[in-house]
Amino acid sequence: MEYVWIAAGTGLVVVSLAAIAVRRRRSSESRASERAHEAAQERxxxxxxxxxxxxxxxxxSxxxxxxxxxxxKVEGFVxxxxxxxxxxxVGDPIRxxxxxxxxxxxxxxxxFVERG
Incomplete structure (x- = not known):
């Protein structure tokens, strides 16, 4: 019975760590998007x-x-x-x-004007 609890506890820890990693990646992507948006507003x-x-x-989209x-994008401008x-x-050039x-x-x- 102790092995079941240990296995369940280990599984919970792994799932929790994975969730934290995904959350950090999303927040990192979100911060990068915000910085790009701010830069676009300044130019x-x-x-x-x-x-x-x-x-x-x-x-x-x-x-x-x-x-x-x-x-x-044109020079990073969307x-x-x-x-x-x-x-x-995706990947095709267009005018x-x-x-x-x-x-x-x-x-x-x-x-759209024509294929590039």
Whole structure:
């Protein structure tokens, strides 16, 4: 019976340590994201409304507009690209036209122009 309690206690310790490690990693990622956001607020955007840029698609994301958009970056500045054709995949280069800045000018919305 003692072995059962020891095994259960050891399992609980392992699960607890794993949970702490995951929590620390998330908080570290959260801090890095906050620092990047603050830095973006302090600089002028490297894009202009009406101009087109070639970006690599880094991911697809749900956007506040309700649709799915491609995410790309220009000098680390995030573009949310709408109207991307279904054949485009992560890693593909695309050309996108900037149509508006988001609050704080820390990112911009763009529309798909063509494959890059």
């Amino acid at each position: 002028e955007p490297p894009v202009e409304i009406g101009e087109s840029y070639t970006v690599g698609v880094t991911e697809f 749900d956007h506040h507009s309700g649709g799915t958009v491609a995410v790309g 573009l949310f690209v709408e109207d991307v054709p279904s054949g485009v995949s 996108a036209k900037v149509v508006s800045f988001n609050r704080g000018h820390t990112s911009a919305d763009a529309v």
